[in-house]
Amino acid sequence: MKTFTATEAKNNFGAVIEALSHSPVRIERNGLPVAVVVSAREFEAMDNDYAMTKAKASLIRHDPLTVAVLTQYSNAEIGSVEAANKLGLKFHGQLLDLLGLTDLPFPSLPADRIDAMVSELLSEAG
Incomplete structure (x- = not known):
């Protein structure tokens, strides 16, 4: 993780943005961490x-x-x-x-929707 002082971060914000493409960035003031900046992703x-x-x-x-x-x-x-x-x-x-963490079953499609999907596939194939 790249570290900048607060003053460096303020004066070189472009470098902070560039460093974010690799990892989060730590900002320190008086040698103590005050923030960690992460990329949008x-x-x-x-x-x-x-x-x-x-x-x-x-x-x-x-x-x-x-x-x-x-x-x-x-x-x-x-x-x-x-x-x-x-x-x-x-x-x-x-x-x-x-x-999946519950005892509930996974949902299934209603029969009419399954029938419509099958009909659509058959019409495309034929």
Whole structure:
């Protein structure tokens, strides 16, 4: 991790930005760390991890909203996008990961939707 003094960071902000492409940057004042700066990509990854950790903690606490959303998703009453949004998740995989921590079954497509998909495939093939 590259370290800059507060004065160096202020006077050479371009160098700080460049250093972020390799790793987080530590900023020190009077020899003591006062901040750590991370790239936008690293922050997004940390934010996603935080959302997932928060959702898992809610599930462990048996939070009624979390359990209700997962139950609705499991029963195919709501879609994955709506469920993920309600739980503060950004990716479908996070929702499946969370659902896997429960005794709830993974959702399946309704029969009419499966039939429509099969019909579409058959019409494309024929």
